[in-house]
Amino acid sequence: MVNEIRSTSQKEIGVVVTTSHNPSKEAVELAKKLSQNFKVPYYNRRHLSERVKTGEIKIYYVVDNNLQLSVIAPAGRLFFHPGMAKIRMENYKRDGRDLLLEALRPSYEDIIYDATFGLGMDAVFMAHFVKQVIGTEVSVHIYRVVSYGLSNYKSKEEWINEAVKKIVLFNDDMKDFIKRQPDKSFDIVYCDPMFENPVYESSALNPLRPLASYDTIDTEIVEEMIRIARKRVVIKTLIKDSLLERLSVKFDRVITSKRSGLIYACVDLDR
Incomplete structure (x- = not known):
């Protein structure tokens, strides 16, 4: 619950x-x-x-x-569009591999908690493979646009339309939200905090940056994530960031993309 x-x-x-x-x-x-x-x-x-x-x-x-709803801030225009999820699915179908899925190891009965929802690019993709994705987004501006988009966006890709139906998004701070949850509330907890060294070439994310929260995570909050997870906790970061070095947490698997520099650090509780 x-x-x-x-x-x-x-x-x-x-x-x-x-x-x-x-x-x-x-x-x-x-x-x-x-x-x-x-x-x-x-x-x-x-x-x-x-x-x-x-x-x-x-x-x-x-x-x-x-x-359609968008928000315009000094850095540009922000709107919901699951285009990256579509590209990711195309790559997965072509290559038969996706590093996020390798980290999550999802099953169709799983409920995932996405602690740092953002534009929902990962969440839409994840939702296709699981029963439900529960998300929190602390920025009210990002929440409003993305929540509206999830409720009103219609894709030519039917799997996207079905995936967004499985997403529930709350405007809440993940740290407060997590502490209110009972033990083992979710099968998987996923956290993708804003990077210390962002990839500015990612033009879709640039308008988000001034509106986003840069509050990072620490060992205490990761331990809380472990408490509310049944199967695993997955933290997404970059090779050049210092997040994992600052966490006193034993990760069972660390999956690295040499091409993009992304890291998925996993605590497996069902091993």
Whole structure:
């Protein structure tokens, strides 16, 4: 049983909801509805530019005429799109191998907890192979866009549509969430904290960086992850980062990609 608390948003300064230019009636109605849900003002798009220039508005959500939601921050536009999951599946079907799957060793009855959900690129892929993925995302801006996308995105790939149905996402801090969970709440716990040395060539992630949490994990929180896991805990990091060196945890397997520099460090509890 998952014990969860959704965080509630306080009044946010410099954040509004608007539409794209020349909006449809449906887009305006949805934008006004989301402004109420988010507890931030709705602005007519014609009235936005000057306030952005003066810095009065720093972040704004946009509903376009396809009723898709994005958030625009100084680093760019962030929106939900499971394109990387599609590419990953194509590579897996072609090569018969994926390092994340090798780390997870999932079965179709497993429930995975994704502690640092982000844009959900890993979660959509993982969800295809398991019963359910429960995720937490601490950034309210990332949570809003991704949660909306999970509920409304329609793919030409039916496996993606089925996968997103198996995902439940909460706007919560993983450290608080984990401490509220009973022992052995999940089959697998997966954690992908923001890298110390990010790959800036990953253009899809660049708009996320200013909105994301850079709060890292320590030995205590990994021990809590081990407590709530039945089968294993998997930590994703980079070869050039120092995360694993700072953790006083015995990992049973460390899977490394020489090409990308990614590391999956695994604590196997079902060995």
